Amino acid sequence: MGDLQDYSGPFKPDLKLSDFSSEALARLVLMSGQLYLGADGMWTTVIRRRYGDDVALSCSKEVWDTNWKHEIDRPRKMMNIQGNDIAALFKCWQVDPGFAAMFDIDFEISDDGKHGKLTVTRCRTLEYCERHNDTWLQNLACNELDGPLIPRSAEYVNPKIKCRATKLPPRQSPDEIPCAWEFWMED
Amino acid sequence: MADLEDYSGEFRPDLKLTDFSKEALVRLLIAASKMYLGADGMWTTVIRQRYGDEVALSCSKEVWDTNWKQELRRPTQAMNIHGNDIASMFKYFQIDPGFAVMFDIDYELRDDGNYGLMTVTKCRTLEYCERHGDDWLLNLACNELDKPLIAETARFFNPEIKTTILKLPPRKSKDDIACQWEFKLET
Numbered sequence: 001m002g003d004l005q006d007y008s009g010p011f012k013p014d015l016k017l018s019d020f021s022s023e024a025l026a027r028l029v030l031m032s033g034q035l036y037l038g039a040d041g042m043w044t045t046v047i048r049r050r051y052g053d054d055v056a057l058s059c060s061k062e063v064w065d066t067n068w069k070h071e072i073d074r075p076r077k078m079m080n081i082q083g084n085d086i087a088a089l090f091k092c093w094q095v096d097p098g099f100a101a102m103f104d105i106d107f108e109i110s111d112d113g114k115h116g117k118l119t120v121t122r123c124r125t126l127e128y129c130e131r132h133n134d135t136w137l138q139n140l141a142c143n144e145l146d147g148p149l150i151p152r153s154a155e156y157v158n159p160k161i162k163c164r165a166t167k168l169p170p171r172q173s174p175d176e177i178p179c180a181w182e183f184w185m186e187d
Numbered sequence: 188m189a190d191l192e193d194y195s196g197e198f199r200p201d202l203k204l205t206d207f208s209k210e211a212l213v214r215l216l217i218a219a220s221k222m223y224l225g226a227d228g229m230w231t232t233v234i235r236q237r238y239g240d241e242v243a244l245s246c247s248k249e250v251w252d253t254n255w256k257q258e259l260r261r262p263t264q265a266m267n268i269h270g271n272d273i274a275s276m277f278k279y280f281q282i283d284p285g286f287a288v289m290f291d292i293d294y295e296l297r298d299d300g301n302y303g304l305m306t307v308t309k310c311r312t313l314e315y316c317e318r319h320g321d322d323w324l325l326n327l328a329c330n331e332l333d334k335p336l337i338a339e340t341a342r343f344f345n346p347e348i349k350t351t352i353l354k355l356p357p358r359k360s361k362d363d364i365a366c367q368w369e370f371k372l373e374t
Contacts (some may be wrong), residue, residue: 002290006265007266007278007281007282008266008268010274011277013277013294015281015282017282017288018209018210018213019211021209021210022205022208023203025212025213026203026206027265028266029204029215030204030265031261031265032219036219036222037372039223039257040226041248042254042257043226046249047246060235063229063233067225067229070221070222071222074218074221076223078214078215078218079193079194079214080193081193081194089210089320091198093235094202095194095202097222098222098241102217107200131306150219
């Protein structure tokens with residue numbers, strides 16, 4: 001097995017992905033996450049341009065009404081994440097190509113495992129919205145999609161896991177965090 | 188650096204993707220690739236259900252008219268792929284999350300690299316279409332999107348690369364290959 005840092009060298013007809021180094025593979029995972037969210041963004045843009053904001057919002061919500069489950073299930077299965085506590089939920093998100101693989105996120109769990117905090121310290125989607133002054137897209141991403149889907153994801157892992165946002169965009173300055181969430185396990 | 192085979196162990200608040208073994212990262216990359224094409228498929232499904240086949244076809248073509256360039260730019264940048272020959276293009280195909288990461292593809296180079304043969308031996312998109320008897324989706328993926336976009340990709344690497352399709356779906360039997368492409372660099 002090789003350990004290629006990138007693919008600037010000669011073409012290998014029999015290349016396997018595992019010929020790359022861990023760092024190169026991590027870059028590929030990050031890049032795949034960008035393609036994933038980018039394709040969704042492109043669809044949103046096209047529908048918005050053709051049919052307007054309301055239709056784009058409605059279509060996007062319908063897409064993500066199904067899609068959010070894949071975003072938990074696929075990484076969980078591939079990485080053999082077991083359990084149904086807050087730690088298991090956080091583990092899914094840590095390896096999710098559409099979430100912590102793309103964004104900078106701090107995770108904290110209390111000693112008894114019954115409380116958790118998730119703080120997004122860097123969000124590329126929010127930065128895009130701020131750069132383009134696109135408050136509609138920011139509302140879609142943060143309020144219409146993540147707002148309900150983060151609690152649904154938590155309850156999907158365990159119906160007893162509840163959460164609330166302690167901070168959501170918009171923010172006053174780029175120095176502020178984008179968002180923060182509290183999780184707790186109901187008795 | 189750790190070398191986790193999966194994430195069945197304890198939660199690590201400071202986890203980095205490079206803590207995983209290469210095999211685990213390859214699995215995660217495949218999951219990300221499925222999420223990428225799956226999100227596109229979900230959008231296509233929603234628009235098709237709401238507005239019918241013709242609108243879905245037109246929207247999908249508009250999305251991919253932009254998106255194919257992202258699918259080219261991001262992987263080539265991430266893996267430092269340069270050059271303007273057929274080998275460079277094959278290198279890109281090999282690490283593209285929307286292509287060889289997902290599908291089984293054989294590559295052959297001849298004539299000092301001026302002739303290339305690419306054979307898709309297993310295509311999950313085709314298998315999905317066959318499983319669901321969805322000729323419309325098969326036509327969208329193979330004829331409306333890949334047919335022009337693979338030739339466009341070849342021209343993007345080098346305008347002198349000519350593309351010929353030797354085989355496209357539908358296929359008579361599951362033992363047949365999915366599709367086959369010939370590339371010639373005219374010097």
